[in-house]
Amino acid sequence: MDTTPGPDRTPAPRPRDPLARAFQILSIMVESDDESFGVRQLASRLSVSASTAHRLLNDLEKLGLIARTADANYQVGHEFYRLAWAATARFPLRQAAREPLRDLARASGETAFLGVYDDLHHQMMFATCVESRHPLRYVVELNRWMPLHAGASGHAILAHLPPAVRAEITSADRLEPITDATITDPQQLDASLAEVRKHGYAMSRGQRIPGALAIAAPVFGPHGGVVGDIGITMPDGRFDPTQEATLATQVVTAAATATTRVGGTTPEHTP
Amino acid sequence: MDTTPGPDRTPAPRPRDPLARAFQILSIMVESDDESFGVRQLASRLSVSASTAHRLLNDLEKLGLIARTADANYQVGHEFYRLAWAATARFPLRQAAREPLRDLARASGETAFLGVYDDLHHQMMFATCVESRHPLRYVVELNRWMPLHAGASGHAILAHLPPAVRAEITSADRLEPITDATITDPQQLDASLAEVRKHGYAMSRGQRIPGALAIAAPVFGPHGGVVGDIGITMPDGRFDPTQEATLATQVVTAAATATTRVGGTTPEHTP
């Protein structure tokens, strides 16, 4: 097997990486709708041999992180549930945002969401939401990583990232269009983000979900960096343009409260 | 290095076990009250060298499971929070027990709890509770593994384990006395468990917490095995003996409902 020194594509995952494999298994188990899993089924998802998967499962079972079903299959174990439950109870941002989110949902009458930013992968996800009581409403998809370049929820974060990081994202090889309304032109996106910084909030229509409108404002952490954002989302048709200022103020206030609660500081404007 | 064949105590942890180490790190981070952690601090907790801890932290960071703070320390990462949150949302037993717990708390007026059983370690923990609105109430300590031999919450589970497993626990070298009221005599415990099976519920006074009284009934899984229990706890002084039957019925009903919801079957009595 000669390792071609040429422009090799694949990032070459480490040939041995039990840690990553183990968490892949847990991720698959947690994310899938299935209740139990077979050895070879998991092995193929991980692209490893059945024996490797088997040993991994054994190791995880010893730790209590996965458990066996009566029919010799595998499922998520109690120790992982314990850890997971304990972790969710102390997620600082989520805790800090709980009250502001409730207040925002009540004040605006629309679905309020909390987005969290992951600096490592330059992505965001919706961590919590308080749903509006309108019979017609968008249901926010929680706990899935999403790109920053589409939608107000991404823009409110993206606009306040360090210029270097921001540039890296906006000038990516290709800004994937999620919908027809997604901004895919780097310059246009940069201009849009400048507006976001100027106004203190982001607003978008149908960039991520056709027909959905969102308003979002950034939440900052202890060192002035963005850690996430708070916003509202509603069907486009329900939005009253004369109410934009009111809604935006509510969103910005909620985000500012969360920033304070999480012990964060809003950075100075550097336009 | 001669491996003494004698009665060696330590279970000899594998010299290399990155998986276990990694989860120890996450456990420590999640369970501790601290916000961030240093390399050597974690290394000493794990009894590994600083370099090992450092590499583990790096690997975990690559996976997004931990993140770095601004002051070069480490904290729990977003990917773990995401996984944790997704996991808690689909814990079958907790979901199944939610409504019965609420109903039980309302009907009894006392704190209702859900205990889950871990077959691997023969332990239980309180996974959820709905607190009573009495100003005086015991606050259940959640998400900590506890032994089965003390308290109604343990007994309701222990009494319905397979005889072999039960015997293994009741006849342990030493039944640790949690309080003065903890049953530490195997025969006495066995007799008590027989009563639990006969009545369908367990009741205890101060076996785990002095002055606390609890009533609990088992929840069974799809194959007739105990998966946990549901019960109530209250200050001893508030308990009205003439109400025992009423409360017990409420508890048993809640547990039976949860059993049904989780797709479980109540096994036949084999006295």
Added chain:
DNA sequence: AACGCTGTTCCGCTTAAGAGAACATACCAC
């Protein structure tokens, strides 16, 4: 300047992680 602390990197040794084949068992079709 000398210390103590921090996170980090380097280097050899060792061993467990990994693939692949063989095994045991169960089910289903013929």
Added chain:
DNA sequence: GTGGTATGTTCTCTTAAGCGGAACAGCGTT
């Protein structure tokens, strides 16, 4: 019954990744 094909499990062997220890690079204090 027999062949086929699933399943989980257990081998064996090679290789590289995990590990500790020592050395390094920054800080802040003494």
